[in-house]
Amino acid sequence: MVPLSWYLILAAALFCIGVFGALARRNAVGILMGIELMLNAVNINLVAFWRHIGPDQMTGQLFAIFVITVAAAEAAVGLALIIAIYRQRNTVNVEEIDMMKG
Amino acid sequence: MRASDLIHLLPELILLGGAALVLLLDIVWLRRAEERRRQLLPYVALGVLLVAALGLIPGGGDNVSVATMLVFDPFALFFKVFALLAVALIVLLATPYMQTRTPFSGEFYALLLATALAICLAVSASNLVMIYLSMEFLSITSYVLAGYFRQDRKSGEAALKYFLYGATASAVMLYGMSLLYGATGTTDLAGLVAGLSSGAAGQSAWLVTPAIILLLAGFGFKASLVPFHQWAPDTYEGAPTPVTAFLSTASKATGFAILMRVFLVGMGAASMASQWISLLVALSVVTMTLGNLTALRQTNIKRLLAYSSIAQAGYILIGVVAVVSDSTRIFTGINGVLIYLLAYLFTNVGAFAVVTAIEDATGKLEIKDYSGLVRRSPWLAGLLFIFLISLTGVPPTGGFLGKFFVFGAAVQTRMWVLLAIAAVNSVVAAFYYLNIVRYMFFVPAAEEGEPIRVGRPLQGALAITAVVTVLLGLIPGPVILWASESARSLLLALR
Numbered sequence: 008m009v010p011l012s013w014y015l016i017l018a019a020a021l022f023c024i025g026v027f028g029a030l031a032r033r034n035a036v037g038i039l040m041g042i043e044l045m046l047n048a049v050n051i052n053l054v055a056f057w058r059h060i061g062p063d064q065m066t067g068q069l070f071a072i073f074v075i076t077v078a079a080a081e082a083a084v085g086l087a088l089i090i091a092i093y094r095q096r097n098t099v100n101v102e103e104i105d106m107m108k109g
Numbered sequence: 110m111r112a113s114d115l116i117h118l119l120p121e122l123i124l125l126g127g128a129a130l131v132l133l134l135d136i137v138w139l140r141r142a143e144e145r146r147r148q149l150l151p152y153v154a155l156g157v158l159l160v161a162a163l164g165l166i167p168g169g170g171d172n173v174s175v176a177t178m179l180v181f182d183p184f185a186l187f188f189k190v191f192a193l194l195a196v197a198l199i200v201l202l203a204t205p206y207m208q209t210r211t212p213f214s215g216e217f218y219a220l221l222l223a224t225a226l227a228i229c230l231a232v233s234a235s236n237l238v239m240i241y242l243s244m245e246f247l248s249i250t251s252y253v254l255a256g257y258f259r260q261d262r263k264s265g266e267a268a269l270k271y272f273l274y275g276a277t278a279s280a281v282m283l284y285g286m287s288l289l290y291g292a293t294g295t296t297d298l299a300g301l302v303a304g305l306s307s308g309a310a311g312q313s314a315w316l317v318t319p320a321i322i323l324l325l326a327g328f329g330f331k332a333s334l335v336p337f338h339q340w341a342p343d344t345y346e347g348a349p350t351p352v353t354a355f356l357s358t359a360s361k362a363t364g365f366a367i368l369m370r371v372f373l374v375g376m377g378a379a380s381m382a383s384q385w386i387s388l389l390v391a392l393s394v395v396t397m398t399l400g401n402l403t404a405l406r407q408t409n410i411k412r413l414l415a416y417s418s419i420a421q422a423g424y425i426l427i428g429v430v431a432v433v434s435d436s437t438r439i440f441t442g443i444n445g446v447l448i449y450l451l452a453y454l455f456t457n458v459g460a461f462a463v464v465t466a467i468e469d470a471t472g473k474l475e476i477k478d479y480s481g482l483v484r485r486s487p488w489l490a491g492l493l494f495i496f497l498i499s500l501t502g503v504p505p506t507g508g509f510l511g512k513f514f515v516f517g518a519a520v521q522t523r524m525w526v527l528l529a530i531a532a533v534n535s536v537v538a539a540f541y542y543l544n545i546v547r548y549m550f551f552v553p554a555a556e557e558g559e560p561i562r563v564g565r566p567l568q569g570a571l572a573i574t575a576v577v578t579v580l581l582g583l584i585p586g587p588v589i590l591w592a593s594e595s596a597r598s599l600l601l602a603l604r
Binding site for chain 1: 281
């Protein structure tokens with residue numbers, strides 16, 4: 008069996024890439040993609056932990072399925088907001104969405 | 110889960126049915142009806158909230174666990190009453206405001222009922238899965254509410270910023286939850302404390318601090334604690350004013366409720382408590398200091414109240430860090446938090462009600478537009494004065510009572526440095542709150558305006574908030590008793 012630490016390292020790396028994407032991207036859709044990467048890192052963590060520490064209880068798998076479901080709902084609302092913004096200003100660059108400051 | 114457990118879920122079920130009912134009424138019947146009929150919808154929503162409140166009576170605070178993920182204790186009951194009250198006040202605030210600004214005001218009330226449902230579930234959740242689900246439910250609904258005016262550029266921007274920060278914060282929080290699950294093999298809060306403090310303690314003790322920090326990203330986002338507050342000023346300014354009032358009170362209180370339950374129940378062992386307490390002390394200091402200093406140079410009233418709300422979160426956090434496990438004492442920290450949140454609900458919603466009234470009549474939101482308000486509308490000026498002195502913490506108001514109990518808990522645990530910083534901050538805060546009072550009473554208006562007309566529902570909201578704000582200061586006994594009783598169920602978990 009592949010050792011648990013490999014999965015954790017993979018998940019941590021994926022999470023860091025996601026955080027970088029969420030912080031560094033200027034395109035709102037790009038930020039959303041970074042967030043999805045972070046959520047997928049969480050899913051890898053959950054399923055790997057479930058496999059290694061308690062395959063008889065479904066908690067980890069169940070949690071991962073909920074995360075996937077909620078991520079879909081969140082993306083739906085997020086993309087709707089982004090489309091609404093795009094219709095108003097013809098841009099989804101977060102640096103140009105700056106009516107309010109201070 | 111047994112069928113008889115459903116009695117505990119009665120308020121949640123009523124809210125769910127009520128939200129669906131409001132949505133259906135809006136689509137099927139009222140959308141084609143004339144304007145006058147459509148104004149019935151907020152009253153349907155109020156009715157649903159009232160019935161849900163009655164639904165709390167049979168099984169609200171019995172201290173039972175349902176479906177292993179929800180616990181119905183007096184602490185949860187406190188916040189459910191809180192949520193229903195808050196949403197009812199927001200409905201009153203929104204009634205004239207939304208109708209004049211959007212043709213789709215029906216869904217707004219359905220969404221508000223859904224947020225009430227989300228809060229009811231969130232404050233009962235005793236499992237990380239349920240906490241995540243209910244927080245996300247509340248967040249997603251709030252994103253839509255913040256961006257409710259699709260044609261308004263500020264509203265869209267407010268929602269987008271709220272969404273991007275919120276989604277990132279919840280992903281970070283989830284990562285923390287996945288680590289906690291890995292360390293303990295359970296997502297149940299009571300199991301968490303057992304798993305972290307015994308058995309494989311040597312392996313997983315190092316994990317507590319990182320997990321606390323990761324979880325705090327999610328809770329701090331909801332409660333708008335520095336450094337997870339960046340969304341707050343922009344979202345508060347751009348969102349519809351009733352939604353701003355909601356985000357700054359009910360949504361914030363939910364963040365605190367979850368934070369308290371997770372840290373006290375899930376990490377209540379002494380060795381872990383010392384870790385999150387020292388972290389929260391630091392957060393409290395930066396939150397109130399940064400909130401107050403930035404509030405000083407605001408010119409927009411909604412933005413000023415946003416920074417004030419961040420600063421208030423810093424004070425509230427003092428109650429959490431000053432927690433003592435001995436529930437027979439007068440100041441247990443947690444009861445201070447509950448009293449503070451309740452007083453802040455009425456005070457802040459009241460302040461936003463005045464802002465809504467003035468925005469409705471004049472469309473203006475700058476503080477200088479408030480000059481000469483006392484000649485134009487003495488009542489509104491007087492009420493805003495009450496709310497502002499309550500926010501400052503001057504007796505006899507609810508704000509004073511909250512500060513008294515929170516600071517009292519800090520005196521009891523001898524946190525002198527934190528207290529000194531909080532005291533300095535309160536003085537700074539008085540400066541910008543009273544600056545508004547100065548404009549209203551002593552600066553003459555640039556031009557004479559008409560007296561501001563306030564609609565019936567808003568009058569109701571203003572009357573309720575003002576009366577309760579003052580009554581909390583004059584007759585504090587029942588509320589202190591209720592809050593202490595509610596706090597007790599959480600303190601039992603602290604060892």
